[in-house]
Amino acid sequence: MEAKFVWRQEYNLGVDVIDKEHQRLFRIVNKLFTLREEEKDSQWTCQEGIKYFKDHTVKHFADEEDYMRSIHYRGLEQHKRIHDDFREHTLPVLEQELEQAGYTLGAVDHFLGVCAGWLIGHTLTEDLSITGKYKRRWEHLLPGEELAAMKKVIVQLVFDMFRLESQVVSEAYAGEKFGKGVYYRLIYETDNSDQRQEIFMVFEEKLLVNTVGKAMGLQTNKLDAMLVHAARYAAQQFVGRVMDQFPTMKNYKLKAETLLSYEQFREVFEKETPQASLLFNTGGAGYFAFCVIAPQLLEQGVGRPAEKEASLDEVERYLSQREAQQALEEANPRKKILVVDDSMTIRQALKQLLGGDYEVSLAESGVAAIRAITLDRPDLVLLDYEMPVCDGGQTLEMLRSEKEFADVPVIFLTGRRDTETMIKVMPLKPAGYLLKNSKPSELKKEVDTFFKKNV
Numbered sequence: 001m002e003a004k005f006v007w008r009q010e011y012n013l014g015v016d017v018i019d020k021e022h023q024r025l026f027r028i029v030n031k032l033f034t035l036r037e038e039e040k041d042s043q044w045t046c047q048e049g050i051k052y053f054k055d056h057t058v059k060h061f062a063d064e065e066d067y068m069r070s071i072h073y074r075g076l077e078q079h080k081r082i083h084d085d086f087r088e089h090t091l092p093v094l095e096q097e098l099e100q101a102g103y104t105l106g107a108v109d110h111f112l113g114v115c116a117g118w119l120i121g122h123t124l125t126e127d128l129s130i131t132g133k134y135k136r137r138w139e140h141l142l143p144g145e146e147l148a149a150m151k152k153v154i155v156q157l158v159f160d161m162f163r164l165e166s167q168v169v170s171e172a173y174a175g176e177k178f179g180k181g182v183y184y185r186l187i188y189e190t191d192n193s194d195q196r197q198e199i200f201m202v203f204e205e206k207l208l209v210n211t212v213g214k215a216m217g218l219q220t221n222k223l224d225a226m227l228v229h230a231a232r233y234a235a236q237q238f239v240g241r242v243m244d245q246f247p248t249m250k251n252y253k254l255k256a257e258t259l260l261s262y263e264q265f266r267e268v269f270e271k272e273t274p275q276a277s278l279l280f281n282t283g284g285a286g287y288f289a290f291c292v293i294a295p296q297l298l299e300q301g302v303g304r305p306a307e308k309e310a311s312l313d314e315v316e317r318y319l320s321q322r323e324a325q326q327a328l329e330e331a332n333p334r335k336k337i338l339v340v341d342d343s344m345t346i347r348q349a350l351k352q353l354l355g356g357d358y359e360v361s362l363a364e365s366g367v368a369a370i371r372a373i374t375l376d377r378p379d380l381v382l383l384d385y386e387m388p389v390c391d392g393g394q395t396l397e398m399l400r401s402e403k404e405f406a407d408v409p410v411i412f413l414t415g416r417r418d419t420e421t422m423i424k425v426m427p428l429k430p431a432g433y434l435l436k437n438s439k440p441s442e443l444k445k446e447v448d449t450f451f452k453k454n455v
Helices: 016-035 042-070 076-101 105-130 143-162 205-216 225-244 262-271 312-331 344-354 366-375 392-401 419-428 440-453
Strands: 167-170 181-189 196-204 253-260 276-281 287-293 336-340 359-363 380-384 410-414 432-435
Touching: 016 042, 016 105, 042 076, 042 105, 076 105, 105 143, 105 205, 105 225, 143 167, 143 205, 143 225, 143 276, 167 366, 181 205, 181 225, 181 262, 196 205, 196 225, 196 262, 205 225, 225 253, 225 312, 253 262, 253 312, 336 344, 336 366, 344 359, 344 440, 359 366, 366 380, 366 392, 380 392, 380 440, 392 410, 392 419, 410 440, 432 440
Parallel strands: 336 359, 336 380, 380 410, 410 432
Antiparallel strands: 167 276, 181 196, 181 253, 196 287, 276 287
8 A cells, every 4th residue: 555644734833943843754654654565674674764753753842842942832731741642652552562563564554553643633733732823712611612612623623634624514413323434432531530531533434534544645545454543543632632622621531442333332322321422524525423421431341441552453353343344244235224213112113123134223303314314325214204393294305305315215104094194295205104003024024025126
């Protein structure tokens, strides 16, 4: 895989001593990208190259801290702590992993991915703050304003880091499946470990390719180990920067993090109520979600300690499992059904009834249904007609108004046969009607018959 860590104009701070060293670090990483492909004396060459990168990084941190002192930068101590963590914690563990792995291509990819992701995030957030190009605008807001402030912070950060315009499309993202999603879980604790909070960043795969991948110059349209490593560390910088803006989140430190399958991610959402669950669209670049859950976490052993930076095996395992699952789905494709009903009992009953033969997702309202269909188009929607606020007819009308979804098959779920209602929605072209009080075997048969007729 050809890779090049691309220097972009927005990385310039306008401080000559810092900008020159940033560019030098980028060039060193690019040289390492090249060296890792060479077979002759590859271990010795990578050892020397990585030592050179480390020495320059440590010197750069010292020079940058001297500059901050010279201008009396008020964020010096916090900035220095971030430097200390990288040079005293992350780099030594990465070096240890390289030694243990014998400088294999995978281990070097992990090293480069971590460093690239860290540099992208740090340069475009903490370093920009030194010159005042990134303002701490929402630091003193009252707790009641935090949700609105969080949206502003995230939108600004996405633009600062990747020059993408983003907008909130939902303040109540409920864990709907992205078409091809990456689900990243970060767990934070206070020093005395009596308080925890969990943050999820959910990415559409193409968004990672279009942002972190593009910044690294990776010539790929799919996830690989290096891109995942870089994305993890860029995401950690991103989340840290968001948390830094809020007094109630400032004293938390990262304790554990892991990549989840959609099933693991969804399980958390079915158990917990997020305190913030925002869904963003970046236009054609892709979707992402930012979710915060505060209760006790790390149940069932999901999550690895953050101090175990050498997560090469974990990422390889994650990608392997992900690719195996996708290959299985492609070899044995199951039709996707979205069940939309305001009753949790009905939703879960239909999922249990149909889940053996179909991939079933759930939505509790018409608005949630539109969002779910946008993120992951189903082959069939089972839509409750008698929902509050936005009923089935209104939901289907919204769906049909979108050209992209005008032909999505919809079967109404209803508690009674109502000829007048059926006639009313006929212009919206529903695919049929099912009575909720029918026997489960009859409901299943109707769905099976629908797909046999529409192969």
